[in-house]
Amino acid sequence: MTFSLSNQCARHFCQFITSRVPSRQTTLSALFTQAAPSSASSTFHSNSQLQQIRGAQTMPMMQSAQDSTASALNDLFDAEARNMLTPTAIVDQLDRYIVGQPEAKRAVAIALRNRWRRQQLPGQVRDEVIPKNILMIGPTGCGKTEIARRLAKLVNAPFIKVEATKYTELGYVGKDVEDIVKDLVEASVSLVRQRLRERMAAATAEKAEALILEGMVGKHADKSVLDAFRDMYRCGSLDEHTVSLDLPQSDNKKMNFENGIIMLDSFLRSDRAFGGSGKRQENKKQMKVREARAAIEEQESEKVMQSDFVTKEAIRAAEEDGIVFIDEIDKIVDGKSGRMGGSVSSEGVQRDLLPIIEGSVVQTKYGNVTTDHVLFICSGAFHKAKPSDMLAELQGRLPIRVELKGLGANEMYRILTEPDANMIKQQQALLATEGVDLEFTDAALRALSQAAETANRFLDNIGARRLHTVLERILADVSFSAPEKVEEARKSGLERFHYLVDEKKVAEIMEPLLKKQDLSRYVL
Numbered sequence: 074m075t076f077s078l079s080n081q082c083a084r085h086f087c088q089f090i091t092s093r094v095p096s097r098q099t100t101l102s103a104l105f106t107q108a109a110p111s112s113a114s115s116t117f118h119s120n121s122q123l124q125q126i127r128g129a130q131t132m133p134m135m136q137s138a139q140d141s142t143a144s145a146l147n148d149l150f151d152a153e154a155r156n157m158l159t160p161t162a163i164v165d166q167l168d169r170y171i172v173g174q175p176e177a178k179r180a181v182a183i184a185l186r187n188r189w190r191r192q193q194l195p196g197q198v199r200d201e202v203i204p205k206n207i208l209m210i211g212p213t214g215c216g217k218t219e220i221a222r223r224l225a226k227l228v229n230a231p232f233i234k235v236e237a238t239k240y241t242e243l244g245y246v247g248k249d250v251e252d253i254v255k256d257l258v259e260a261s262v263s264l265v266r267q268r269l270r271e272r273m274a275a276a277t278a279e280k281a282e283a284l285i286l287e288g289m290v291g292k293h294a295d296k297s298v299l300d301a302f303r304d305m306y307r308c309g310s311l312d313e314h315t316v317s318l319d320l321p322q323s324d325n326k327k328m329n330f331e332n333g334i335i336m337l338d339s340f341l342r343s344d345r346a347f348g349g350s351g352k353r354q355e356n357k358k359q360m361k362v363r364e365a366r367a368a369i370e371e372q373e374s375e376k377v378m379q380s381d382f383v384t385k386e387a388i389r390a391a392e393e394d395g396i397v398f399i400d401e402i403d404k405i406v407d408g409k410s411g412r413m414g415g416s417v418s419s420e421g422v423q424r425d426l427l428p429i430i431e432g433s434v435v436q437t438k439y440g441n442v443t444t445d446h447v448l449f450i451c452s453g454a455f456h457k458a459k460p461s462d463m464l465a466e467l468q469g470r471l472p473i474r475v476e477l478k479g480l481g482a483n484e485m486y487r488i489l490t491e492p493d494a495n496m497i498k499q500q501q502a503l504l505a506t507e508g509v510d511l512e513f514t515d516a517a518l519r520a521l522s523q524a525a526e527t528a529n530r531f532l533d534n535i536g537a538r539r540l541h542t543v544l545e546r547i548l549a550d551v552s553f554s555a556p557e558k559v560e561e562a563r564k565s566g567l568e569r570f571h572y573l574v575d576e577k578k579v580a581e582i583m584e585p586l587l588k589k590q591d592l593s594r595y596v597l
């Protein structure tokens with residue numbers, strides 16, 4: 074079995090050998106069949122020779138892996154970072170992604186801060202404080218969902234968006250309103266799992282490293298040897314090398330969860346087993362280092378994923394931090410006829426939604442979930458019905474009303490150019506992967522925004538979503554032919570293909586389309 078060492082690693086390793094372990098120099102140097110700094114890689118034989126260097130002491134790495142895992146789990150939702158999120162800081166963050174709509178941003182920032190304030194209160198008062206839910210009123214595509222979604226992301230809150238029209242009065246065919254809470258818990262479970270994975274990444278990597286190195290150099294290897302192997306492991310030189318590992322059984326017992334503190338019993342037990350003191354079924358496996366790393370990391374995170382901690386934390390996060398965005402609430406409001414979609418009473422759906430928004434307990438497969446402190450953000454255009462047509466009780470539960478403005482050409486231009494990772498940057502990044510340098514003149518961006526606004530006026534007003542269709546239209550040619558264009562450019566000695574979108578190009582593509590409204594209905 075052979076494995077490769079990159080130049081850098083080889084140099085690193087040689088320096089290490091000569092500077093730190095002169096007594097082992099001959100043995101370790103003999104492992105290299107080739108260590109010329111100019112060669113692309115160095116090769117040395119492994120398994121049998123590795124046996125020669127197995128020696129003295131093992132590093133106390135297990136303990137540090139456990140410590141970092143425990144701390145990763147205990148600060149899963151960045152409590153410290155949340156403390157810093159004042160309303161001003163929240164609005165500043167939202168400004169990075171959403172153009173304008175200052176009132177709506179302020180309203181959600183206050184709602185979020187109120188949540189934090191509530192969590193600082195002593196138990197009894199805390200339970201009395203109910204969230205002030207929000208009603209966003211504004212045309213389609215003006216940023217209502219985006220504000221709520223970004224807000225949730227900012228604080229890692231479980232978030233779901235639902236369409237009010239999907240829910241029907243109890244007893245009718247359709248989704249049951251309780252599904253809202255069930256979906257929220259599912260979102261919360263996914264979020265907790267994802268956060269755990271991210272948080273445990275360092276700890277599981279550390280654990281994998283410790284186990285693999287132990288498998289390679291033995292439990293009693295000299296510290297200097299272990300350090301040398303760690304250097305090689307970290308620069309990937311051992312990836313293709315085979316290691317024999319005593320993997321823990323995957324059916325580890327679930328972790329316990331008591332008083333909000335995770336008991337890492339089973340985790341520690343499995344570590345002890347690796348130290349040789351625990352009694353455990355033998356499960357020796359030969360595998361490549363890179364496979365072993367993936368297997369250990371997966372197994373370590375699965376141990377936590379299957380624990381009670383995930384469900385308990387998911388329910389807590391849904392109850393305390395959950396945000397439910399109910400879109401098209403105006404579609405279940407019809408003051409005059411009291412009918413929705415010709416079949417089910419809109420008032421009935423509103424009545425069904427009420428207990429969820431007011432606060433009730435819903436049974437889910439993960440356990441009971443109380444909705445008292447879930448933040449509900451309802452939204453609608455309210456072109457026909459008015460907010461005052463809603464059931465009085467529902468109106469009372471949505472005390473914060475904010476109006477969002479429709480988007481004109483100027484806002485469209487800002488949406489195109491201002492947010493982090495805006496549409497233009499995205500397109501440039503996509504085409505750059507092919508070797509295309511995409512450039513827009515400022516006049517082209519203005520013309521494009523104007524065309525989007527005109528299309529919204531003549532066709533349906535779909536807000537900023539129109540920018541996507543217009544931009545796709547303008548870039549359709551270069552998107553299709555990018556590989557060939559780059560090839561041609563390279564043949565003529567250029568590294569990359571430059572594609573300029575100027576005002577003229579926008580006019581050439583958009584003007585004929587905007588003149589033929591029948592056609593633009595399909596392509597824009």
Ligand SMILES: Nc1ncnc2c1ncn2[C@@H]1O[C@H](COP(=O)(O)OP(=O)(O)OP(=O)(O)O)[C@@H](O)[C@H]1O
Nearest residue numbers: 170171172213214215216217218219400488537538
């Ligand atoms: N003010 C804005 N700033 C930045 N992007 C925006 C803005 N308004 C809309 N967008 C973009 O347009 C798209 C649609 O926006 P969003 O989903 O927020 O619409 P909405 O107001 O919730 O409408 P609907 O009720 O139809 O869902 C999203 O991709 C969003 O990023």
